[in-house]
Amino acid sequence: ETGVTQSPTHLIKTRGQQVTLRCSSQSGHNTVSWYQQALGQGPQFIFQYYREEENGRGNFPPRFSGLQFPNYSSELNVNALELDDSALYLCASSPGPLDEQYFGPGTRLTVT
């Protein structure tokens, strides 16, 4: 059984650019959630996708958007990058929206 994978591992972008991060969910899981973890803090919930529909959103601006595909993999898109977007971005998959979540290794984004 393959676990949750994320790509890329590291990324450096310039302020104002756009970025797409990718996540492949664990086999049998139809729900993907995205989190942002700033240095020294706990992860913050961005949004959740369940069967290709957004199923909950945290306190993040609209320039954070996402997609879930029929195979339940997911993308996180961030437009107009700001310096404060520098963080570890974590993806988690679960069998359903209220079930135990399993996290990928994360993508570390640096905005300069």
Place this chain on the structure above:
Amino acid sequence: GIQVEQSPPDLILQEGANSTLRCNFSDSVNNLQWFHQNPWGQLINLFYIPSGTKQNGRLSATTVATERYSLLYISSSQTTDSGVYFCAVEAANYGQNFVFGPGTRLSVLP
């Protein structure tokens, strides 16, 4: 929204010692998980425990949902237990929003 507190914020132990980490939450929860974040950032599942008691080797956890707290016990600690321990909850009344506590940073010295 729901508030999650963890204590202590930092803990330093000698190898072989036991410890108890606490997670308090301010409202009813559907889901509670404990994670260990290693130095590379990977969140490792320890327990899915919205209520009751579970044990896995040297680790055990207890959640008392009616009193809104959970405890993580680490016995005979090893240097590989070092890292940050997070409690995360999904509130029963706030929709699909998984809220993490601030974490407890554990350092186990040889």
